[in-house]
């Protein structure tokens with residue numbers, strides 16, 4: 001509850017009437033003016049319902065048919081592409097924390113205003129060293145915005161990341177899954193709970209799937225993944 005209230009306070013104090021993050025037009029409602037908002041890169045309508053890979057006729061993609069991800073649903077509207085990629089990069093590496101409200105709002109656009117079925121909203125954690133280097137976890141900020149929109153409980157301490165996984169960028173899909181397999185820990189039993197996990201960008205979904213699998217091992221009944229943008233993978 002407290003974190004939800006905090007989220008809303010931040011949202012109102014810092015993000016109401018701020019100039020557009022992309023073109024500088026003053027007085028936007030939540031950090032993007034309507035034309036810039038409309039220009040953000042959307043995912044194709046025909047995509048795999050499990051992992052959002054573009055496929056004909058919205059059927060499951062081949063990779064998901066062979067190895068379905070451990071999460072039950074993936075919610076994502078945007079493609080990780082210009083100009084959203086630049087915004088996410090500035091937020092994450094430029095420590096532009098004031099962008100959290102605008103990006104969190106994009107993530108939460110399709111979220112129901114109340115989601116009684118979701119028991120907990122959890123950010124994908126960063127390993128300790130990476131958190132120390134970056135100063136904050138971008139997924140934490142986004143998850144908080146989603147929790148505020150959905151009036152759901154936010155828990156940033158449920159999971160941890162055991163180690164810094166190798167960079168995934170040079171790995172293919174199977175290698176990404178192997179790389180992530182034992183990356184996460186969960187602190188308590190989650191019998192029967194429905195959990196939403198949040199990250200800024202997904203590529204193959206390996207990170208989300210690994211976290212979802214760990215949560216399910218601890219008893220979670222359902223795990224939904226929410227991400228701001230889906231990178232269309234170079235390798236599948």
Ligand SMILES: [Zn+2]
Pocket residue numbers: 020021022023024025032033034035036037
């Ligand atoms: Zn604009």
Ligand SMILES: [Zn+2]
Pocket residue numbers: 048049050051052053060061062063064065
């Ligand atoms: Zn798929």
